[in-house]
Amino acid sequence: MEKQLLYSESHEWVKWINESEAFVGLSEYAASQLGDIVYVNIDADEVSLKDVLGDIESVKAVSDFYSPLEGTVVEVNQEIIDNPALINEDSENTWICKIANVTNNVKLLSKEEYDAFIKEQ
Template identity: 40%
Template sequence: MSKIIEGLLYSESHEWVRAENGTAEIGITDYAQKSLGNIVYVDMPDEDDEVSQNEEFGAVESVKAASDLYSPVSGTVTEKNDALEDEPGLLNKDPYGNWIIRVSLSDLSELDSLMDAAAYKEFLDKEAH
C-alpha cells in the first residue's frame, strides 16, 4: 500500500503539490518512488526557469529506470532542493517530506484540476486493476 497524505494535491503522473500563498512545493508520491526503486539522480530545473502545467520539468532516475517529471502547475522556479543532489535517496526515505522544486504560481486556478488525497487514492486503486 502506498502512503497518501491529506492536505496535498496530486497529479495523474504521481507528483504532489503543497500550495500556500501563491507558491507551491512539488514532489513525487510514495507510489512513484516505490515503482522506481532506489533513486540515484534527480534532474532539476534551474532557479528562474519557467514550468508549465503537464509539461516536463525534469526527471528522476533509478539504476534501471528513468521517469520524467511533469509539472502539476505553471509558474517560475524559485528554488530547487539542493539536498537531493547529494542524497537523491531522500525521495525514497520520505517522499512527502522532500520537495523537488518550489514554484511561484502563475495561475492559481490550475490547482482546481488536481486531485485531493481521496481522489488520488481512488485513482491509484483504479490503476492497480
C-alpha cells in the same frame, strides 16, 4: 487554501505555501514504483502545465518529472540533489522544487481521490 498535499494524475504532489507559490514533490506511490532513486535533475525555469521539470532516475529506469503547475521554478531542494535516496525514504515530506508566480494548475486530487485513482491503474 488547502494545507494538505494534493496529487496530480501524473503522480506529483503539490503543497501550497500561498495562492501563488507551492512546493512540488513525487508521490510515495511513484517513488516506490521507480525504486531506488539515484539522480534528480531539475533544469526547467518557466513552465506551463505538464511541461517537463526534469529527470528522475532510479537504478531501474529514467522518468520525466512533470509540472502540475504553470509558473516559475524558483528553487530546487539541494538536499535531494545531493542525496536523491531521501525521496524513497520519505517522499511526501521531501519537496523537489518550489514554483512561484503560479497562474494555473492541473486537476489536483485529494489523498482519498488519489488513492482511488492509483488503485485503478
